[in-house]
Structures are given as C-alpha cells and as structure tokens.
Amino acid sequence: MASKSMAQNNFKALVVWLILNGRTEEALALLSKNYRVNLPNLEVGLPKGRKIKAYGCYTAKNETISVRNSDVLMNPFVIIHEFYHHLRSKAVDRMHRGTEKNADKFASSFLQEYQEAVKNVQNIT
Numbered sequence: 001m002a003s004k005s006m007a008q009n010n011f012k013a014l015v016v017w018l019i020l021n022g023r024t025e026e027a028l029a030l031l032s033k034n035y036r037v038n039l040p041n042l043e044v045g046l047p048k049g050r051k052i053k054a055y056g057c058y059t060a061k062n063e064t065i066s067v068r069n070s071d072v073l074m075n076p077f078v079i080i081h082e083f084y085h086h087l088r089s090k091a092v093d094r095m096h097r098g099t100e101k102n103a104d105k106f107a108s109s110f111l112q113e114y115q116e117a118v119k120n121v122q123n124i125t
C-alpha cells in the first residue's frame with residue numbers, strides 16, 4: 001500500500017489480505033477504526049453450548065468474536081461476518097443484531113474487492 005489514499009481505496013482488500021496472512025488482530029483494528037466502534041475481543045474456542053458446526057460466533061455481552069480453532073483466524077469470510085454482528089450490536093442494549101444474510105453480504109463485499117485487487121495486480125505484472 002503505497003499511499004494513504006491507495007490504502008483507503010483498497011480498504012476492504014487490505015482487511016482480507018491481513019486476515020489471510022494471519023494478521024487478524026490488525027484487520028480488526030482497521031475495521032474498528034474505519035467503522036468507529038470498539039475493538040472487539042478475539043478468542044479461539046467457541047463458548048459452551050454453541051453448535052459444533054459453527055466456525056465462529058459473536059457474543060455481544062462481552063464484545064467477543066470467537067472462532068472454532070486457530071485455522072479460522074485466517075478465514076476472512078468468518079471473521080468479517082462476525083465483525084458485522086459486532087458492528088450491528090454496538091450501543092445501548094448489546095443485543096445480537098444483524099441478520100445472517102446481511103452478515104454474509106457484508107463479508108462477500110470484502111472478498112469481492114480483494115479478488116478484484118488481485119486481478120488488477122496480475123494485469124500489471
């Protein structure tokens with residue numbers, strides 16, 4: 001990322017890139033700053049009573065994104081999906097908000113921008 005404006009233009013791509021490279025904490029810091037929300041906690045291991053099938057979940061009460069295992073820390077779709085719940089549950093009542101469909105759409109928009117950025121780089125080189 002050469003300049004500030006370039007980083008801003010590629011914000012979503014950068015977030016995905018960071019997660020793919022295991023820099024998930026940095027990605028969450030960037031997301032929180034961009035959307036002006038608290039930095040969510042991140043933990044490996046799902047809270048008890050969760051469906052084993054889930055890759056991740058968000059607990060609004062303690063603003064924590066939990067992932068099933070450390071592999072999922074590098075899964076941009078899951079991390080961004082759970083961040084969406086964080087984004088939607090901020091403020092007053094700390095309820096879990098935002099539909100699954102919208103969370104998926106939010107995450108997809110990041111992955112799409114990343115894929116486009118990769119394509120552009122391939123066209124240059």
Ligand SMILES: [Zn+2]
Nearest residue numbers: 081085100103
């Ligand atoms: Zn969800």
